[in-house]
Amino acid sequence: MGYESKQDVFDHKQSLEDDLYENPEIRNKLIDAIAGKKELSSFEIRFKRKDASLIDVRLSIRPFWNNEEQKTNNIGIVEDISKNKKIQIKQEENESKYKLLFENSNDAILIYKYDQLLEYNQKALDIFGATNNPKFIKNFKNLNPETQPNCRLSYEYAKELINKCLNNEPQFFEWVHLKADKTPFHAEITLSKIPGREPGLHQAIVRDIDDKKKALLKVTESEKKYRNLVELAPDGIFTMNDQGFITSVNKAFCQLGGHEESKYLNLHFTEAFDLDKKSMSSVVELFNYIKNKNESQSIEVNWIHKSGSKHSGFAHAKSYENYQKERIIQVFLRDSTEQKKAIEKIISSESLLKSIIDSTATEMWVIDFNGIIIAQSGFSKKRWGDLTNKHTSNFPNNDLTKHFEYVPIEELKNGKIIEKNIQFEHENNHLYFKVIWSPYREGKKIKGYVVYSYDLTAEKELQDKLEAHQKDLKKEVEKRTEEISALNSELLVSNEYLNEINQELEQQKRELQETLNKLQNTQSQLIQTEKMASIGILTSGIAHEINNPINFISSGTIGLKMAIEELLSYVNQRDQRCLNDQKKSCITEIKELREKYNIEKSLENIPKLLQPIQNGIDRTTEIIKGLRTFSRLDSEEKTMADIKELINSSLIILRNKYKDKIEIELDLDTKNELLCYPGKLGQVILNLTLNAIQAIEDTGKIIIKTINL
Structure with a gap:
């Protein structure tokens, strides 16, 4: 009640007696109700709390009587039922709302206990067509065909779905029902368990989807047609x-x-x-x-x-x-x-045509049969102004306008081309024009004509001047002709004399050219001879300078070889003598010295070291010999020469060019001497061999063969 303590209650005792109830009259009614009663009485009322707020309570009052059947007092028990009261009110509101939804739903709602129909709304009667026969929907067989589209028996299939629903598995599926007139219709069914009440209770919401099915079928057919159209669309x-x-x-x-x-x-x-x-x-x-x-x-x-x-x-x-x-x-x-290419081509063609018309150095008009100027060349615009889309009567000159007014339209419509010369006065000038009328077509139909106007005024004036000048010129020509005839006779005589002189000069020119050619050939030969002579002298000097050191080395090598042989002979004899004397100390000393200085290996290597030196000397000697052969290039006299020697000399000089990659095969005749210029022949052999070597890229073989004829 909102009081802090018992004392607080007693302090407000009077207030509790006077102002405890929501309505003071209730107190009197309660007293009257329990008067004379001995059993427990209960009431649901509202009390005022200390703060004046209201609270729902259940008041239970039990009276107490003495032995004399007199009431001694009343004991009241107050229970706060505010929360339960609110829940009750909420439940009543929900039931009211559910009832409203149940009755006004657009879907049929049927309440079942297992397979027994307990309750249904008005929409159920409407959907099944049983408004005038409510008993129809209470029989399962009336509402369902024997089998469903999936070929299952309707009753067994429905029983299976209901069991799943009662196991807290809500079901949503399509079903075929029957109306009261036995007409089948498609429906969407929602099965849901109704909790908190008797077992087996469940709710079935039935929605007629026959129209939806038909619409969906139409949509499917329409979509199929649409897909075909889309697939076949260009x-x-x-x-x-x-x-x-x-x-x-x-x-x-x-x-x-x-x-x-x-x-x-x-x-x-x-x-x-x-x-x-x-x-x-x-x-x-x-x-x-x-x-x-x-x-x-x-x-x-x-x-x-x-x-x-x-x-x-x-x-x-x-x-x-x-x-x-x-x-x-x-x-x-x-x-x-x-299409774009075609349009661009058309635009390009139109632009080209317009450009041609604008740049045409001729007065030109395109005119329809109503006298309207459709197009005009740039040249005509400069002279007469822009008359496009205007009538020919707008020409600035009346005489010219007349010519356009009297165009032979009928002849042009028949495809004829008309040509005419006209003359008229314009701005105090006498003008001469040549005009051509030509029909133009759009497709096969003649739509108008094109006028080409050529200004002949300047030509006419020039022609007049030329005619006058021609008369004067004729007289002058006759006079000059006579003078030219006299001069021509003199020139014929002079021409014969000049021809004779010219022939003599040509002969002298040919002789001088032949002499010059001989001198140039001689000069080239002298230069080449000087070059070869210089090379021969240089080669001879080089061969001589190299030959002397090589002779020294060769002589020294021979002496060195002889000295080493004598030294070895001495060492061997001394060692043999020591061995023959059988002196142990001597033998030991010889053995130690041989091991210390590695005498055995040195004795073995000395011939090996001397041999490369001798090979180098022999190779250098061959090269010098070859150079000496080519040092005779300055000789202009024929002498006997060994062609084999010349070939070998060339191969020695070119050895670095072909070694390790080209095989040289010699097939030389036994008779190798011949009368020749040795130096020049050697140069020829050298050049031929060098050309052959350079012609071989990787590896190959060169055969040199001589035949004595």
Whole structure:
């Protein structure tokens, strides 16, 4: 009651007696109700707390009587039921709401205990067509055909689903029911257990989906038709989700890119086509703009086919939500490469035609049969002004206007070309023109005519001057002709004399040229001879200078070899003598010395060391011999020479060029001497051999053969 202690209660005793109840009249009613009663009485009422707030309580009062049947006092027990009261009120509200939903639901609701129908709403009667026969829906067999579309018996299948529901497994499935007139219809069934009450209770919510099924069938058929249309469409079509990933493509789209369908599916649209930088930027911008809007837009794009060919076209993107509230973006891609080329060609042709017309150095007008000027050359614009889209009557000269007014239209319509010379006055000048009218066609139909106007004024004036000048010129020509005839006779005589002099000069020129050629040949031979002589002298000097040291080395080597042989003989004899004397100390000393200075190995190596020196001397001697052979290049006299020696000398000089890679095979005749210039012949052999060596890239064989004829 909100009091702090018993004392606090007693302090407010009077207040409790006077103001305890929500309504003071309740106190009197309670007293009247328990008067004369001996049993326990209970009441649900509201008390006021100390702070004046109300509290729901259950007041239980038991009276006490004495032996004289007199009431002595009452004992009251107060129980706080505020929480239970709120729960009760909430339950009542929920039951009321459930009842409201139950009665006003758009779906049929049926309450069962196992397979026994306990309760149903009005919608159930409506769905089953049993408004006038409520008993119809109470029989399971009335509501269901014998079997379901899955070929299972309706009763057994329903029993299985109900058991799952009662095991706390809510069921949602499609079912076929029967109306009161035996018409079958499709329904969606939701089975759910009703907790907290009797066992076996469950609720079935039945929704008629016959219309939905029919609509879905129509949608399926429509979608099939749509897919066929998409697949057979000439334009490339693909769809993607709001993340930009491709979900479907048609055959034409695959052909535009050159890849199979599997390559595009689940691929982001930015990776599907090889777009140029500008197109990629436009496509991304378009996607970001429409991906969350129900809009459509078109852009121009350029891409590269798998084969490498360049293509261009228009992409029309449309964004919408499907029946599942999923955002779908559909793109139609049309290849306009050939069309664009054709348009560019037309534009180019039109530009070229306009450029030709503007740059034509002729006055030209294109005029329809109503006299309207359709086009005009730049040259005519400069002279008469821009008259495009104006009538011919707007010409600045009346005489010229008349000529345009009296155009033979009928002749032009028949395809004839008309030519006429005209003359008129303009700005105090007498003008001469040549005008040509030519019909122009659009397809096969003649739509108008083209006028070509040539200004002949300057030509006319020039012609007049030429005619006057021609008369004067004729007289002058006759006079000059006579003078030229006289001069011509004199020139014929002079010409004969000049021809004779010219022939003499040509003869002298030929003789001088022959002499000059001989001198040049002689000079070349002298220079070559001097060069060869210098080389011979230089080679002879080098051979001489090298030969002296080689002779010294050769002589020293022979003496060294003899001295070493004598020294070895001495050592061997001394050692033999010591061994013959059988002196132990001497033998030991000889053995120690031989081991210390490695005499045995030195004796073995001395011949090996001397042999390379001798080989080098022999090789150098051969080279010097070869050089001496070529030192005779300055000799201009024929002498007997050994061709074998010349060949060997050449091979010695060129040895470093062919060793280790080219095999030289000599097949020389036994008679090798011949009368020749030895130095020059040696040079020829050297050059031929060098050319043969240089012609072999890796390894090979050269055969040198001589024959005595």
